[in-house]
Amino acid sequence: MKKKIAILFGGQSTEHEVSRSSGASVLRNIDQSKYDIYPIGITKEGLWFEYTGAVENIEDGKWETDEYYKIADGQNLLFNKEVDVVFPVLHGLFGEDGTIQGMCKLSNIPCVGPGVMASAICMDKIYTKYLLEKFNVKQADYVVVNAFEYDQNKELIIDKIEKKLGYSVFIKPSNGGSSVGISKAHNKSELMLGVEEALKYDRKILVEQAINAREIEVAVLGNDSPEASVPGEVIPAKEFYDYEAKYKSEASKLLIPAALSSVKLDVIKAEAIRIYQILDCAGMARVDFLVDKETEEVYLNEVNTIPGFTKISMYPKMWQATGKTYIGLIDELIELAIERNNK
DSSP states (O other): OOEEEEEEEEOSSTTHHHHHHHHHHHHHHSOTTTEEEEEEEEOTTOOEEEEOSOTHHHHTSGGGGOGGGEEEOTHHHHHTTOOSEEEEOOOSTTTSSSHHHHHHHHHTOOBSSOOHHHHHHHHBHHHHHHHHHTTTOOBOOEEEEEHHHHHHOHHHHHHHHHHHHOSSEEEEESBOOTTTTOEEESSHHHHHHHHHHHTTTOSEEEEEEOOOEEEEEEEEEESSSOEEOOOEEEEOSSSSOOHHHHHTOSSOEEESSOSSOHHHHHHHHHHHHHHHHHTTOOEEEEEEEEEETTTOOEEEEEEESSOOOSTTOHHHHHHHHHTOOHHHHHHHHHHHHHHHHTO
């Protein structure tokens, strides 16, 4: 008997468009001889629909106006337990932050990826840092800024950042992904502009010391005995890997495996697994590192619990380079979700 799989795409976050691309890619590659598929789209306004039309219409957003193939109340499939596994391909808030995971837990439906706690912590860059500091995970120096304090005394906050970190710095919303709202500041005016831009996306932000580093990513898969993929390297088309460099520019390059010694690659893989286990991740995550170009010291950058699944995304590409097919990866993620739900 076929398992019934709900694949969630879209969502209310700033990564809605990326999620549609990831969802379409999963729908194209999942083995439909094994599963009955229920694509569920969520609009930016938070409306849920079961969608039975062309996959191409998901990618370009036309699915929302495709009334002939759109059935209201997609949530009923979950709440009425009409599916066996939920596969959320929802990047960012209201999908990657523990909300969907909590809904599935309440309904006792296996959900692909980490659970409520791990999802919530990894979504919040600041709390990821707070937790991993206790385990001596090396990270860039940082300052936390919240909107209330910044409004009260902007000059004091800027002075604190300059004294502790100097320049250059990265400014990031604490909760967010796909580099939305992230900027790099080389001076005070850029810093103030960057802080105000990041605060449009979150009430608290992270200002990090910029490291002259290479960007190395590792795909991790598993529950209690996770494994790490061959690490890959991102060579951005711009000064850093922002939204445009990730999704719009063909000049950015992905190098798999990363051009590091086998010893250094093994160190990075081991650290990725250690971080994954500290955070109590399950199913999957992509662990991103910065490797200093001069010293080769390894710093954690961030952890993504629902990494991109588009045709150019690093997570499936790194597993393909390690020997797992895209279709096999989807199968394994579904089985891992069922295994974790039964424990």
